[in-house]
Amino acid sequence: MKARHSQIHEDKVDLTPMIDIVFLLLIFFMVTTTIVKEEADLGVKLPSSMAAPPDTPLPEQHYIDILVDGTVLLNGMPTDNPGQTSLPNLTRTLSQLKESSDRAGLKTLVIIQPDPETYQQSVVNVLNALKAVGITSVSFGEG
Numbered sequence: 001m002k003a004r005h006s007q008i009h010e011d012k013v014d015l016t017p018m019i020d021i022v023f024l025l026l027i028f029f030m031v032t033t034t035i036v037k038e039e040a041d042l043g044v045k046l047p048s049s050m051a052a053p054p055d056t057p058l059p060e061q062h063y064i065d066i067l068v069d070g071t072v073l074l075n076g077m078p079t080d081n082p083g084q085t086s087l088p089n090l091t092r093t094l095s096q097l098k099e100s101s102d103r104a105g106l107k108t109l110v111i112i113q114p115d116p117e118t119y120q121q122s123v124v125n126v127l128n129a130l131k132a133v134g135i136t137s138v139s140f141g142e143g
Contacts, residue, residue: 060106062097063141064090066114070122085121087129094133109137 065073070082072090079090094110101108110130114123130138 060097060101060104061109061111062094064110064112064126066112066118066122066126068115068117070119072122072126085125087125090126091129091132094129094135098133098135107137108135109139110135111139111141113141 063073063075065076067073067082072079072087074090074093079093080087098108112123112126127138
């Protein structure tokens with residue numbers, strides 16, 4: 001007696017249509033996504049790798065600490081109430097410090113030291129105050 005060998009057909013999954021759909025979705029989302037620019041250019045220039053000439057005077061440094069609750073301290077002294085966006089006292093004090101540094105022929109350097117838990121809006125408010133005064137030498141440090 002002859003035994004029939006039944007052929008077992010393996011199921012095959014064709015992945016080509018699924019890959020086509022994934023690429024179409026990728027292209028769709030890339031085309032329909034809009035890029036929103038939230039903040040305007042703050043005009044901050046990053047430091048270059050060029051060494052300063054040896055006769056360059058050191059800049060006058062000031063420290064701005066930003067606490068968790070939004071309190072801004074200039075050289076350890078509180079300036080404005082937390083939550084203010086314009087920071088008028090900080091702007092006025094920075095303007096006076098910049099004028100005195102300019103009269104002495106020194107460059108004004110401000111080091112911002114935000115607390116790690118500080119809202120970024122507080123940092124942007126300080127950067128806006130620095131831009132309003134005309135201080136362009138800004139650095140960040142650990143608070």
